Amino acid sequence: METAEFIHILDREGLLLASAAEQAGPDTKVPTCPDWQVRDLLKHTGTVHRWAAAFVAEGRSDRVPFPDRPDLDGGELLAWFREGHRLLVAALGSADPGLQCFQFLPAPSPLAFWARRQAHETAVHRFDAEAASGGTPEELGRDFAADGIDELLRGFHARPKSRVRTEEPRVLRVRASDTDGAVWTVRLTREPPAAEYGDAGDADCEVSGPAARLYLALWNRLPFPRVTGDVSVAGLWREKSAVG
Template identity: 40%
Template sequence: MSTTGSGSGPDPVDHLAALRTEGDLLVAAVRGADLDATVPGLTWDVRTVAVHTGSVHRWATDLVRRRLPAPTGSSAAFTPADLPDDDLAAWLTDGLDALVTTLRDAPADLACFTFVDGIAPRTFWRRRQAHETAVHRADVEAAGGADVTPVPAAFAQDGLAELVGAFATEAAYAVDRRGLLALVPDDGPAWSVRFGDGPHRVTTGPAVDVNAADAVVRGSGSAVYLWAWNRPSPVEVTGDDAVLALWRRVRVT
């Protein structure tokens, strides 16, 4: 992770509370959804998103509960073979309840697998599952054609720190083409991503020079957060389309 500024600073987000809130919103959205509706920006329908999220919740619960040093399989191992549509919301709720309880009861010195260096496992999993749930909650809401419930500005910044400041800097996303992308929330610090010459280099806070960027994405923190997750979002996008396209290589679901 290569950052400058506040991306790795004190965490103002109560991830457990956010996970509970986002999970309850997800369940409510699934209850009222057409499960066959296509999710904008994905090839999945609502049913697939819901089952994926519930399976990830159970996978993470098992990993943390057993303090596994490495995953024993993927979340697909926790996907039910034949789940009636009428039972989907209750199944999601059961998995969410177990996840929240497991993460609440995990000790501060929890030792188990994570996939971002430098973050304590308990903090990592609380954070990761809060954002996993928030993004897929937005997916389900968007599939219904309704306005997507915005996330708070602090939560959006926390999600950008995870996605832009950590995941996007992985070597697998490196590209040869050079370019500078700026993400500019109107309610929090800006972020920049410099492409080319190895893994993406990320900067946040006052050091970001928006005027030097080849492409700029502006909007509320919530809108920029969803855009960064490659979801449809009401942001203002200006600049070089080719540089914007470089970001689309970052695919995390």
Template identity: 30%
Template sequence: MTLLAHDRYCDEIAHQVRLLRAVVTSGADLSATVPTCPDWTLEQLVRHTGGALRWVELMVRTRAQEEIPEEQVPGAEGPEGEGDPAALDAWLADTGEMLVGALREAGPDAKVWGWAGVLNAGFWARRMTHEITIHRADATLAAKLPYDVAPDIAADAIDEWLEIVEWAQRTLPDDPSRELQRSGSIHLHATDNTPELNAEWVIDLTGDAIVWRRGHEKATVALRGPLTAVLLAFYRRLPLDSPELEVLGERELLEFWLERATFG
């Protein structure tokens, strides 16, 4: 699958950091539970996201050839004290600048350790783009704010999620994705699709591992809706019964997928 340009990922990380900072400074209750990550408050979600960005920044900047333990990352835990949106905002701003600067300086081909076997900085530019894009959705849900995302980023996030599920099936013997072998197929259909974007996917579950491709084909079950809504439903951030979504065919197969495609 064709990736987006490295600079596009870097630009989007910077953009998503700005949008996440806007949630932090919106007056939202930082102690509110995140509906889609109920073990976290909004503040804990933001600290987790910023900490992940700082972890990657350190690995990219130092060209790490093995995983750096998270506890060795300076400042990853966030500002001292809790409930201070200004301090959290400033920490996020510094975090975003650090990571984007490190990724731009490295370029996509710099050799860096990666957990999926893609050993370059480009892997991390893409991974962190979608890490913060999805966790910003979590944050906006907690803050009861609107959410949208650029179509090229949303489509690439679905591609990457399918690649992660493939990787988990191959690599993690106890991962629930190993149970996804089942008769049938899933079609994801963005109703605001364009020929240039090609935001449709077919996922075949009939083999020993999933096989997927972009395209419009009849399937056992189809999930239809605007691309952002399809993205959020596929990441289990939006219920299938949401009014902007439509499920056609064997809904149980789609639910079976969502219960088991859980890595990350």
């Protein structure tokens, strides 16, 4: 997918998130994030948006802490979220393709990284907001969802901080049933998961289903559409894969 596509998706997903949050109201529990109310969802995502926008707009090369969450609520909080989302979309849309700044996952360029990462960040939390509002969530595009699976498996969980580890080596297969070539083999050991494309040998467990549902399941937003083989391997993912 191209950077411009990710920016377009980020724009749409942020608008949908704000609309669902407004409909739900700030006190509403977020069923997909049990410790959160809608206000927490807005503060978290809005803070991430401003954090990301600063790297892009200012060309920051060093990692900086997240800014403090705002002491706002109700309509003021919603307006703050919408402003931060607009700032991020504008920063990405106007950035020089040769931008050099901090990034924390492999990508062709820092601009490509931030557009992709923020599109997926916002899409997952848009689903959270729509779950809170009680509506039927908008369907994610299958190519975008397959890309998000790849970012999660070969990006986030390749990092040393991943907790998906096991004393006994196991192999998890992840298969998006509606997307050609969207298959990953994930080797689980005492080290961070090692994921590669394709059916690379036998697997102890396979999780499969449409890319959009599988994407949200791997982010622990939905049950796995289908699990075959040793279900304890899928359970290990459920237990250990939360990204902080």
